[in-house]
Amino acid sequence: MERIEAFTEYGRILQDTDDWLSYGYRRNHPEREExxxxxxxxxxxxxxxxxxxxxxxxxxDATPGGEAPRAITxxxxxxxxxxxxLEISGCTGCNLYLTRQNTVPGIGRSGAEIMIVTxxxxxxxxxxxxxxxxxxxxYLEKWLRALGLDPLLDTFITPAVKCRTxxxxxxxxxxxxxCSSFLRRQYKEVKPRAILxxxxxxxxxxxxxxxxxxxxxxxxxxxxxxxxxxxxxPAEVLASPGRLRAPVWESLQRLKAAWNALPGSQL
Numbered sequence: 001m002e003r004i005e006a007f008t009e010y011g012r013i014l015q016d017t018d019d020w021l022s023y024g025y026r027r028n029h030p031e032r033e034e035x036x037x038x039x040x041x042x043x044x045x046x047x048x049x050x051x052x053x054x055x056x057x058x059x060x061d062a063t064p065g066g067e068a069p070r071a072i073t074x075x076x077x078x079x080x081x082x083x084x085x086l087e088i089s090g091c092t093g094c095n096l097y098l099t100r101q102n103t104v105p106g107i108g109r110s111g112a113e114i115m116i117v118t119x120x121x122x123x124x125x126x127x128x129x130x131x132x133x134x135x136x137x138x139y140l141e142k143w144l145r146a147l148g149l150d151p152l153l154d155t156f157i158t159p160a161v162k163c164r165t166x167x168x169x170x171x172x173x174x175x176x177x178x179c180s181s182f183l184r185r186q187y188k189e190v191k192p193r194a195i196l197x198x199x200x201x202x203x204x205x206x207x208x209x210x211x212x213x214x215x216x217x218x219x220x221x222x223x224x225x226x227x228x229x230x231x232x233x234p235a236e237v238l239a240s241p242g243r244l245r246a247p248v249w250e251s252l253q254r255l256k257a258a259w260n261a262l263p264g265s266q267l
Contacts, residue, residue: 106158
């Protein structure tokens with residue numbers, strides 16, 4: 001009997017030690033029973049813990065901001081814009097067609113208030129056929145809303161060059177020239193009341209020379225018969241907000257004023 005009591009006490013000591021290590025205090029165990037060492041006590045079945053709902057994991061897009069892509073539904077485009085898009089998808093006007101996986105004609109609709117020309121699409125575009133990575137597009141949305149525009153209904157956004165360039169390098173003159181006719185046809189179909197060009201490549205698509213960017217960025221000028229504005233890309237502004245954010249805001253306000261001066265236009 002003394003031997004049984006010794007084993008029982010030993011079991012209590014082990015249980016108390018486990019309590020201190022696991023919980024930091026000794027718990028009450030009203031269910032303790034003396035266990036004879038020669039008897040194997042069956043394990044008590046415990047109720048399974050309630051499962052915790054785990055939120056679905058969304059794989060982020062490989063953009064500098066690491067943001068996850070979201071669905072973007074552009075306004076319906078016209079049949080003419082769709083036809084231009086089909087022609088772009090079959091274009092062999094430069095060597096980019098040899099390595100491309102898809103073309104990016106643009107998103108938006110005919111009759112949009114503003115046409116936005118972007119750099120060539122990057123390899124990390126945040127949504128299918130998107131001209132910009134998602135983090136840049138979302139920052140651009142803020143600019144557009146500051147102008148009183150609906151980013152989906154009031155814009156047509158298209159890259160200066162419709163194919164991704166190797167390594168995201170600037171397009172060469174031959175690549176820009178191959179897409180220039182598509183850009184002009186899109187402009188004629190959309191009939192925008194203003195144009196916004198983002199970055200040197202987009203500036204070059206309008207002027208014929210990307211080297212014009214430093215002299216035109218933030219300046220008031222016209223392309224065809226509509227007000228035009230050349231700005232830094234959203235990525236460039238995000239990289240240097242202290243230096244570029246204020247000039248961008250001031251330039252957008254001047255574009256808005258020029259826009260409002262057009263007959264029948266009021267933002």
